[in-house]
Amino acid sequence: MPENNRTKLLIARRVPNAVASRAVSEFRAYVTESDMDAWSVVDFCKKHDVPAVLIGKKSGLQEDHIAALPSTVKIIANASAGVDHMNVAFALERGIVVTNAPDALTECTADFSMLLVLAACRRASEYERIMRSGWGKSFGMTEMLGTRVNGKTLGIVGFGRIGRAVAKRAQAFGMKVAYTDIQRASPALENGAMFYPSLEELLPHSQVLTLHVPGGGTPLMTKKEFGLLPEGAVFVNAARGALVNEDALYEALTSGHLFGAGLDVYRNEPHVDVRFAGLQNVFLTPHMASATIETRDQMGFTALDNIAAVLDGQKALNPV
Numbered sequence: 087m088p089e090n091n092r093t094k095l096l097i098a099r100r101v102p103n104a105v106a107s108r109a110v111s112e113f114r115a116y117v118t119e120s121d122m123d124a125w126s127v128v129d130f131c132k133k134h135d136v137p138a139v140l141i142g143k144k145s146g147l148q149e150d151h152i153a154a155l156p157s158t159v160k161i162i163a164n165a166s167a168g169v170d171h172m173n174v175a176f177a178l179e180r181g182i183v184v185t186n187a188p189d190a191l192t193e194c195t196a197d198f199s200m201l202l203v204l205a206a207c208r209r210a211s212e213y214e215r216i217m218r219s220g221w222g223k224s225f226g227m228t229e230m231l232g233t234r235v236n237g238k239t240l241g242i243v244g245f246g247r248i249g250r251a252v253a254k255r256a257q258a259f260g261m262k263v264a265y266t267d268i269q270r271a272s273p274a275l276e277n278g279a280m281f282y283p284s285l286e287e288l289l290p291h292s293q294v295l296t297l298h299v300p301g302g303g304t305p306l307m308t309k310k311e312f313g314l315l316p317e318g319a320v321f322v323n324a325a326r327g328a329l330v331n332e333d334a335l336y337e338a339l340t341s342g343h344l345f346g347a348g349l350d351v352y353r354n355e356p357h358v359d360v361r362f363a364g365l366q367n368v369f370l371t372p373h374m375a376s377a378t379i380e381t382r383d384q385m386g387f388t389a390l391d392n393i394a395a396v397l398d399g400q401k402a403l404n405p406v
């Protein structure tokens with residue numbers, strides 16, 4: 087850690103250069119070159135008495151790690167929206183502020199969710215593979231047809247920032263929007279979307295369904311919920327793999343009940359259930375919904391802003 091008068095900070099995950107430069111100019115920062123695991127974070131904090139740590143998924147601090155942190159640690163900042171990789175409740179109990187970066191990734195995650203909707207509806211994965219293997223056969227009027235998004239209803243589970251940003255995009259593609267959430271949004275936020283008070287009520291109306299709720303707990307989408315979707319529905323998940331029972335999803339995809347799926351997140355990341363890789367009707371991406379240069383910079387800057395505020399004695403900007 088470089089010696090100067092500024093406050094110490096541990097950047098425990100690999101961050102974009104712009105974020106690292108800012109960290110080094112504003113703090114007495116140690117910036118890791120590769121993502122640190124949780125015990126390495128604990129050891130570092132003990133050795134250097136740092137008051138602030140920026141972590142990511144790989145350094146997911148659980149109860150025993152947090153218990154072992156020195157009392158110098160005042161804030162754990164996550165450069166992500168999701169914080170399911172750490173035990174937030176235990177950190178808060180210990181008086182450590184936990185923050186996330188909820189706004190930074192809204193637009194890019196919504197773009198990507200729409201990409202999954204379009205790719206799954208329009209068989210992008212199959213078309214791409216055909217081209218890469220040389221094509222060589224024109225398709226007739228009835229062959230390799232996708233399903234139209236215009237005029238269909240997009241069911242959104244979770245009408246927070248990302249859910250609402252997806253709704254806007256879907257409306258621009260001529261889709262109707264329906265949603266469910268713990269409570270109904272104001273008419274201004276709803277912007278014409280139809281509210282259903284429960285997932286069970288939303289599902290039968292969702293020709294395309296997309297999830298935008300935090301992960302954790304029991305899966306939302308099991309055999310029963312997939313069964314409630316209309317025949318030929320498309321399922322999209324750029325939220326968290328833990329929300330889905332993957333056996334049930336696989337069955338719904340192979341039985342023909344679902345037309346297809348667009349998936350960016352999986353239960354056992356960074357591994358994908360290989361059965362999905364064998365299916366034609368799924369479009370698969372490796373948890374990249376927020377992965378743009380601009381958004382990743384913004385996610386890191388948000389974490390630094392939170393750290394600066396808390397170490398300055400102010401309230402966190404994005405407390406969890």
Ligand code: DGY
Pocket residue numbers: 165166167168169191325376
């Ligand atoms: C998030 O920030 O939660 C995204 O899923 C990226 O990890």
